[in-house]
Amino acid sequence: MTDSHYSRRLFLQGAASLALAERLRTIAPTAQAFAKQKRPMEARLAFVASCSMRGDKIQAFSIAKDRWTHVDSVASRAPSSVVLHPGKHCFYVANEVDSFRDLPRGTIEAYGFDPASGKLTLLDRKELSLSGINPRQLAISPGGDSLAVAIHGGGAYNVFPIRADGALGDVGGIFKEIGSGPRSEAQTAAHPHTLWFAGDGDALLASDSGSDRISVFHLSRAGLVRHSRVDTRPGLGPGSLIVHPGSRFVYVVNELDDSLSCYRFDPTGQRLGEELSWIRLESGVGRGVKRYSMTMDEEGRFLYVSAGDAISQWRLDSASGTVSILQRWRGDVGSAAALTMTGDGQGLLLLDDARDRVVQLEVKRSTGAIVRAKEMARVVSPKAVAIYAC
């Protein structure tokens, strides 16, 4: 890999290729959408990661209005995150494994797909830096030339260059996160949780639930460099993170104290500012395994947070960044492994791994309120999804 992969100039060039990306719409739990415009879709595909005793795999579905049809599957070890490339017919998967070729490291995979048939092809598999085990989340730069990995188990971040054919280069940026928190059950070491490319992609925000830290990185010749960092109150466990369109506010679910924080963000200075608000999510909000997933509508009007079998909907004030509760919804859902926008303005997708299915939650356009749930596909233990549309 050459240093130039990470030059700011290239990132900006990459941003220019967003014109191409406008044809595409990507959605994945905790991954950001690239295109803002809503318009009817012609062809849509869903790529779902699932893990079960019967085999871990990536499944491709063709999306029709009311239901999804399975079109292809490929085996993939413990897939935990899926992100779509903004301009190519390929997507990337994190494998939440702790060993590859006898060494303690997880892997990531690149897949190509045929947009007409949904047929999948493994393009590449790359190992993470040594001791980088159990990666859980991926983020792709807006220009589509870098893939960032949050490595939960190894306490590190890796960045890989994406080549012209969509395959991955060798790991180019490595940052070893170090820290801990007061909650011994979850904070004996750093646990990078979520990554998000802000603005043009030259700032990479990262939350770490193990060390109570939110960092802003940038990619430079020297690799992945921490530009600034905020230490949250001890024991919060910052997890899912979303940057508001316009990049002035950052929302973070504090997984260990069941709360939601909003921080000011200065995209020019690449600095996270003060905590503007802190709101309890109410631990009683959902039954079942307590896992939070958060998503935002593309205009940045509403935030949805799932926990167990419940979803809370929050209004976002675009001037002040503050949040206020609109709805607490509990429907016919087992337990949400992930929550994301459908990307076509229809609503939300919920991966229900207690009931082995993908559910679409229809929302009312004007209020963003969830009105009903509908099963779209049966998938054993779904973990992550990305949606392609053109």
Add this chain to the structure above:
Amino acid sequence: MSITVTSQDARYNTLKRSRNLRWPAQETDAVSSIELCETAEDAARALQKIIDAGVRPTIRSGGHCYEDFVVNNSGGTILDLSLLSVAHLPEDGKRYRISPGRQLGDVYLDLYKRYGVTIPAGSCYSVGAGGHICGGGYGLLSRLHGLTVDWLSAVDILTVDAHGKVILRRVDAKHDPDLFRACRGAGGGNFGVITGFLFDDLPPAPQEVVDAGISFSWDEMTESRFISIVTKYGGYLETQAKAPDTWGLFTMFGLTHKSAEHLSLSLQFCNPDGTCRDLSVVNEFLEIFRSCGGSSTAVMAPARHAARESAGLLCPEMRPMTRRRYLEATASISGSGGIRAKYKSSHMKRNFTEAEARCIYKHLTMDVPGVDMRANYLAVDSYGGAVNRASLVEETASWQRSSIMKLQFESYWAHEEEDKARLQWVRDFYNDLYSDPGVSAEFAHTPYPGDRYEGCYINYPDCDMLAHSFWPQLYYGDQGLYPFLQAVKRKYDPNNIFHHAMSVRA
């Protein structure tokens, strides 16, 4: 202040490499910088800087690591302690201090000249104390005096706490005793950066030693003769060599490939009192091979041998031997490096079976097309004696205390194109030897600890062993040492900052 060497520096291309030229295997694996430290304070500051920058540190002292643990650190930094060679600190009082950057040869000279003592450590001059001692450290005097870690009384070590703060600790039997035990044999690069080894006591250096040897020509070798020779050798180590008066005898049988023309058995000896007044042990040992043919040697170049003969330095024994001053004998064994190499190891608790000897013969007489096999061999060192004091199993992290021989499979070559064939030869040899019907199928291809074998030596790490899910048991036994080390790892390196391919995985 440490000296920082980055890719702009003319020294970078040399310092980023390992002595084993196989590493780094590719340019993208290389570090981005090297921090050369002269004091423990330098090391602490440099380590803190590395950690604060989110960079992975690897540690180097002598740079002799067999595997890629140090230089394979993409974008990371090597904390190089080779200049950290302080001999004494005022606060150490009467203790002996060995700094990690000292080469063993210098340590021997230093300890001898200052105090007339020595450590029973390795034979190669340029091996670094830093990586060597914390992995056990055995050598020509180990049968007489045990392992180097058996004498260790404290260690200065930099650890990194859960918040990323570098802490200098002095650990001993009373302070952080768990970490102290782990530093006594678990191997380097696991828990922190060792900046000093301290000893309250050390054995006196012998006054003199004798060297002797026998060389067996491959020309006259047959399979049955080979079996007879190696089983006689192993037989002696399994029986007579257990008697304390033999513990001053260290033997090394270089079972070379037939293309090297000779098998050479060499020995060094001194009596427990550090003299060579009574050489009956040596004579008794050499006598075993009388019926095997072979020519006796005094283990030195012919010209030097002739000079010594004329000077009357050779011993008037049945077999030629050279009497030498201890220091001269010890400091003259130089090191390897600057070459490509592969190693494997095993500890043996029993003599070779006939089937094992036959298997060794097969691989030493096997030709590999296009490969010069002269530098391929199996070194069979004597072991045991004072090392095998069972009480030290619990006190140290060197657990192999029942072996009589330590085997090292070695291959050296110059060109990358030969990597495949060389590695294959060593692997096939090893796998074949440990496929004996005596090896349970579950542990095939390994010297899994049991009746016959006692695993592998962590100072001779071999990443091929990672293919076995039970590799930690090969290096740390199956009696609870590995879980203990895992707990130490969690406690003192909670963020797993110090890691490599075979580091303790918590």
